[in-house]
Amino acid sequence: MTLASVGRRVLVTGGTGSFGQAMIRRLLDAEVDEIRVFSRDEAKQDAMRRQLGSDRVRYYVGDVRDFDSLVTATRGVDHIFHAAALKQVPSCEFFPLEAVRTNVLGSANVIEAAERNGVRSVVVLSTDKAVHPINAMGMSKAMMEKVAQAHARNSAGSETTVCCVRYGNVMYSRGSVIPLFVEQLKTGRPLTVTDPGMTRFLMSLSEAVDLVEHAFTHARPGDVFIRRAPACTMGDLAEAVCQLFGGPSKIDVIGVRHGEKRHETLASREELSQADDFGDFFRVPVDARDLNYALYVSEGDREVIAHQDFTSANARRLAVPEVVRLLAGLPEIRAELALRDVVPA
Numbered sequence: 364m365t366l367a368s369v370g371r372r373v374l375v376t377g378g379t380g381s382f383g384q385a386m387i388r389r390l391l392d393a394e395v396d397e398i399r400v401f402s403r404d405e406a407k408q409d410a411m412r413r414q415l416g417s418d419r420v421r422y423y424v425g426d427v428r429d430f431d432s433l434v435t436a437t438r439g440v441d442h443i444f445h446a447a448a449l450k451q452v453p454s455c456e457f458f459p460l461e462a463v464r465t466n467v468l469g470s471a472n473v474i475e476a477a478e479r480n481g482v483r484s485v486v487v488l489s490t491d492k493a494v495h496p497i498n499a500m501g502m503s504k505a506m507m508e509k510v511a512q513a514h515a516r517n518s519a520g521s522e523t524t525v526c527c528v529r530y531g532n533v534m535y536s537r538g539s540v541i542p543l544f545v546e547q548l549k550t551g552r553p554l555t556v557t558d559p560g561m562t563r564f565l566m567s568l569s570e571a572v573d574l575v576e577h578a579f580t581h582a583r584p585g586d587v588f589i590r591r592a593p594a595c596t597m598g599d600l601a602e603a604v605c606q607l608f609g610g611p612s613k614i615d616v617i618g619v620r621h622g623e624k625r626h627e628t629l630a631s632r633e634e635l636s637q638a639d640d641f642g643d644f645f646r647v648p649v650d651a652r653d654l655n656y657a658l659y660v661s662e663g664d665r666e667v668i669a670h671q672d673f674t675s676a677n678a679r680r681l682a683v684p685e686v687v688r689l690l691a692g693l694p695e696i697r698a699e700l701a702l703r704d705v706v707p708a
């Protein structure tokens with residue numbers, strides 16, 4: 364199955380967010396008949412309606428916490444891309460129950476509504492912060508993945524295939540470090556680097572959409588899809604931004620922020636021991652063993668020993684010139700450089 368053969372109706376939860384909007388453009392290009400945007404904010408929907416001007420896009424105001432609003436919006440839908448979430452580390456830290464309500468119970472509602480309305484597939488979006496989580500946002504996303512996998516395990520014969528994708532930081536996403544560095548350079552302030560040796564996976568928005576499309580095309584119930592993304596250090600990222608904008612490279616090292624890890628993990632060694640390796644992507648199948656405790660206690664898995672976690676510390680490390688090239692390809696950076704009359708090398 365490809366996006367072009369996706370069926371008549373697709374629903375995107377969190378459809379007005381940056382991922383949602385990019386996904387909707389991809390679905391419009393794939394000639395999907397009807398695309399439903401499901402989100403809470405009517406003002407953002409109205410802005411999007413005016414910007415897109417497409418009668419193939421329909422808008423549903425609702426909240427994933429409200430099951431009834433999902434049942435209405437998923438009626439007659441063939442496929443769902445579930446992007447609605449609380450994603451900010453600090454706000455989830457202060458209000459962990461809100462993260463549970465939206466990310467865990469809200470996702471369960473999406474899956475249950477899909478099941479009830481005979482939706483054929485649901486792709487659920489997760490994050491590297493869900494692996495060995497240390498903050499409430501990551502923990503709630505880890506539980507969301509478990510809910511999706513439990514659906515696969517417990518719903519043999521269901522019409523609805525549920526799978527997950529997991530990816531790391533999306534470059535230039537709202538409120539993230541790259542636009543912050545650009546703003547600091549523009550206003551002549553030093554770049555605030557938490558820890559020059561800290562690493563993050565780097566991925567563009569269109570690569571995130573590619574991963575979701577790959578998952579949609581290849582999903583079996585309960586699969587988790589992961590991209591073999593490259594990574595860089597925060598020191599190199601700051602240096603790359605300075606080189607691109609030709610700015611003075613004064614850097615303030617501010618230290619690690621609350622709730623953040625030095626390195627992120629996209630896949631654990633236990634997952635990789637079971638994963639299919641597609642080169643650019645891994646597919647981790649659901650652990651479909653039944654709850655036979657004798658097996659859990661007395662049988663091990665030698666495969667696990669042969670693997671190590673896939674982390675932003677051991678992923679392919681991008682050097683500064685490569686980061687410069689990646690950044691120079693981002694539409695937002697190109698627009699900033701055009702404003703300043705700088706031509707990227």
Ligand SMILES: O=c1ccn([C@@H]2O[C@H](COP(=O)(O)OP(=O)(O)O[C@H]3O[C@H](CO)[C@H](O)[C@H](O)[C@H]3O)[C@@H](O)[C@H]2O)c(=O)[nH]1
Binds near residue numbers: 452492530539540558
């Ligand atoms: O002033 C800053 C701010 C951040 N960083 C570093 O830049 C990297 C990326 O930070 P971001 O704030 O851009 O991204 P996070 O990894 O903290 O996570 C972000 O992306 C996540 C998705 O993976 C969630 O959306 C999360 O809420 C959001 O903060 C981190 O190593 C961080 O330490 C700095 O060096 N200086």
